[in-house]
Amino acid sequence: GAVVSQHPSWVICKSGTSVKIECRSLDFQATTMFWYRQFPKQSLMLMATSNEGSKATYEQGVEKDKFLINHASLTLSTLTVTSAHPEDSSFYICSASSVSGNTIYFGEGSWLTVV
């Protein structure tokens, strides 16, 4: 099946710094990718929809200037958490669907800890 790879799998950063998370579709082209955040013992909450070649669409309550999304190619979307704070510590996970199918594949997820 299609594979979505996410990197890094975990990262620790200092408060005030920025962190970039990559999401790659390895064997298919993904014109649309989705970014989710999951706090412990909670469900996945959609943050934004990443569209190749255009601006991302953010969900209500998600700061677009804090969570920068870039989808420069059909196989790569990046999420940059800018000026990270401890409350941004969470499990971030991306998903993508292939052009031909309508099954959604998830990346492995990235644990972010801001200290």
Next chain:
Amino acid sequence: GENVEQHPSTLSVQEGDSAVIKCTYSDSASNYFPWYKQELGKRPQLIIDIRSNVGEKKDQRIAVTLNKTAKHFSLHITETQPEDSAVYFCAATLGSSGYSTLTFGKGTMLLVSP
């Protein structure tokens, strides 16, 4: 937008028993309903899905039923095993394209005791 309710939030069963998790959705236009299993710290894994033109789908010990009129769908796991212990999420999405966003339920933590 779509709203998905999932019950129960936790479910404890004995090995060999059946487990049922129920979800309701609000948007009658939704037509794709996947179920995911997520182990701690790992990505959600698709275990079964159903589309609106089907009322029931089965894959070995796992089955999903869909009632479009009532706007609810259920996951049934028979002969549960300890390795079935995980958090299960239902989801719903609009349209037949994978480009549509998934709306997830809050999850059910299933614990299967030996």
